[in-house]
Amino acid sequence: MPWNKTGTLTEGKPQITNIITTETVTEETLLQFTASVESRSHHPSAKAILAKAQTLEINVEPTQNHKALAGI
Numbered sequence: 001m002p003w004n005k006t007g008t009l010t011e012g013k014p015q016i017t018n019i020i021t022t023e024t025v026t027e028e029t030l031l032q033f034t035a036s037v038e039s040r041s042h043h044p045s046a047k048a049i050l051a052k053a054q055t056l057e058i059n060v061e062p063t064q065n066h067k068a069l070a071g072i
Contacts, residue, residue, distance in 0.1 A: 014044050016052035028058060036061040041068065 019027045035053035038046035039060050053060055 014048040016048050019052075028056070031056065032058050032060065036063055039063060040066045 019031060021027055021030050031049070031053050035049050035058065038049050040063065041047075050060070
């Protein structure tokens, strides 16, 4: 998922601008899975993914056994 580097540098807030998938998965499905996995993260990349999912009104499913590892 490419980042809007202009927004990242000028606003300090990365944004999802494009989603590139394969033939076997749709953009919506990929974004739903990715947003669900990132839903409890506080990382700027995760926030950008969640914002894009919200903008497209994609349902984010709760995850189980979430464990954040600092520095990874």
